Amino acid sequence: MAVMTRRPSPHAPSPGTGPARGRSVATRLSLLLLALVAGAFAALALPAAPASAHAVLDSSNPIGNSVLQVAPAEVVLTFTESVRKVPDRVRVIGPDGKRVDRGDASFDGRVVTISVEQTGARGTYLVSYRVISADSHPVSGGFTYSVGAPSTTPPSDAVEEEADNPTVATGTKVVRYIGYVGLVLLVGPVLVLSLLWPARLSRSGPSGVVWSGMGLVTLATLAGIWLQVPYTSGGGLFDVSGETLRNVLSSTFGTAHLIRLGLLVAIALLLRPLLRGETGRVDQILLAVLGGAALFTWPIAGHPAASPVAAVSVVVDAVHLASMAVWLGGLVMLLAFLLRQANDRELGAILPIWSRWAALAVSALVLAGTVQALIEVGTPDALVSTTYGRLIIAKVVLFGAVVAVAAYSRKLVRDRLAGGGPRRLRRAVGVELGITAVVLGLTAVLVQTTPARTAAANEELSGPGYYSATLNSNLFNLQVEVDPARKGNNSVHLYAYDQANKPLPVVEWKGTAALPANEVAPVDIPLLPLTDNHATGEITLPLEGDWEFRFTIRISEIDQATVTAIVPIK
Known part of the structure; x- marks a missing residue:
């Protein structure tokens, strides 16, 4: 509930008011922005990896490089997991360089069937494919088979090379990071404003933070839909058509993002009275329900939806996101506003409650992260032998540093209540935010990286x-x-x-x-x-x-x- 305090005399300056307070708040917001930018650069500085994917080609009929006496009527591709089509990206090229596949390929879970024209041509045929795995990542490749006897393979201009556009790949990481930052600036501040904000303090500054978070999440959602089109097709940033856009919107990825946009509109309507301090208990409960539903759209559109225990992974990932947003968003409110504007009496009521919240959020993060790692990594060897596993290790190391700083912050909270100064507490909170900004960058890369268990399984196949x-x-x-x-x-x-x-x-x-x-x-x-x-x-x-x-x-x-x-x- 809100902390009620006696309003000071209008003739006496309130603690932390005036130009000095404005400058200090602006300085801290600038430092926060720099930390977030550092996190983005940390994500982009990581080495580029091949296109992330869960599915891999498990078998084919005909077998790659085989020589057949009779031309097959169809080519069958079987993947390790369910896949979805990319328009006009599954092809069979004949010895003369012309396409011999008939109509659209048939998709049935893990199996893709391509009808082939019976031209009677003898020689080598090229099968080229690009499909979308269950976690929304593209899978591409190809192989050859021959009829009668091998011949020169079809000319290279007969099929497009299915490489990922580097601008699109980088943009996808940046958009993920922007979405996470938006969640931090939206969830934590809304919770603090609902339950901990002193009645006498202005809500204009925090309101700006909340609307910034709402804008970033909306921007990331719209940009994510747009980028998913060339990401799946292998095109450039503006290679978007009505057909390819409809194909993305009809997928699980697109549906989750459209639902998120609808929920954001409803949340925005409820935020207006909250930010004016006029919201009631029912509105707060409804806002929490809508926010929780929106959080589930992130795991549904990513790796958790394709894990061996999808229901568990989706719930755990949503808990992970919520805990992260509550913890970091609360730290933003402390650093930018409360530690500067609230008086000692108000902080004496706020800090113990926040300290318990932070401890619960960190505990939930650790538990959810452990479950996620056990599911997505699979084996100890995959933890050290795959890119995903090594990113997990880096994230754990950084998170350990954050937890250590958080423990120090809790000690400073106790000192503060005993009459200690606030400067060290503000510095500790700033360090927490700086390190976690880099952790967010690693997370944005993780969701675009093949999970360790899948990478290890693919290595066994190859x-x-x-x-x-x-x-x-x-x-x-x-x-x-x-x-x-x-x-x-x-x-x-x-x-x-x-x-x-x-x-x-x-x-x-x-x-x-x-x-x-x-x-x-x-x-x-x-x-x-x-x-x-x-x-x-x-x-x-x-x-x-x-x-x-x-x-x-x-x-x-x-x-x-x-x-x-x-x-x-x-």
Whole structure:
């Protein structure tokens, strides 16, 4: 409930009033803004990672790199988790470079079925796909199969390379961070204004903070919908059409964001009387219900919705968000307003209550974070071997520092009640906010990163090995990568450079693989040029041993050279 105090005489200056107070509040708000900007830069400074995804291609029919005697009537892709279509991004390209897929692919949970025209053409076919996993992240890839006998793979301009646009990828992280900052500036201040704000103090400053939070959450929601369109399709920032926008809005991601916008409108209507100090108990309860419902739209549109225990993950993530917003938002109110404007009597009533709230919020954060980590990380090895796991470790370390500062702050609260000065308490609260701003940045990156349990499972599917080497000739340097370098299907990537290590355009790529020790004759590797100096191919290696890879690279009508690599296959 609000803390009621006797109004001071209008002729006597109130504690913390006048120009000095205005300057100090402005200074603290500026420092808070700098901390939030630092958190954003912390997120953007992290190394770029491949497109995050839960799903991965588990199997296909035909099998990649297989040779069939009869052309299949359909191609079937089976993923590890349910996927959703991206318009016109599942294709089958014939040997002549023309599309042979008929109509839209059929999506049924984990299974995608592509009807193929029976053209009778013999040679190598290319299957290219880009789909959306259950947690709203794109999954892309491709493979080849041949009918009758392998041939030259379809030309590189027959299919678009499905790379993520760096501007869109960065924008997605920034928008996530803005949304979290908005929650902090909205949830915590509203709670303090509802239950702890002294009646004599003006609400104009806190009202500005609340409306700023509302604006940031609304902006992040609208921008998130817009960015999701090119993020799923692999296009640029403005590659948005009516069809692609409708496709996003009809997804779980889009539905959750539309519901959030509707709830924000209802919340805004209830905020007006609250910010004037006129709201009643029923309005406060209704505001809490609407706010709780809005919080659930974040996990429903992200990783928790696709976890093995989705119901638990969604609830835990919502609790995590709520605890974070209450704790940090309350700290903002303390640092920017209460510690400067409230008198000793008011602080004597406010600080013990806030200290208990903060302790409960931190406890909920720890508990929810632990449950989240157990679900999303899966194993101790995944904690240290995956990007997601290492981000979790960094977040835990920073959070431990925040908890230590928070414990110091609680001690200062007790000192304050015993007559101690407020300066150290304000400094401690500022440090808490500064560190947690960076934690928010890490969180914005985490939600765009493949969960550790999924990354570890994907690694098991692709195998633990990897081969990389640079082969030299008098014409070029060739970087060769074979993944996973184990028995079964392998991906081969070739990058050509000149003697100055600059990208070198290649006219023709040829490759073979042989296992002389087992009298396995050279087998052609179908190579698909992706750029002037980059080609890729798929090959099945049925036996373990030291395979001999030979690559012949032609860079002009008359200039070519052959290089050899011995690749250990386990």
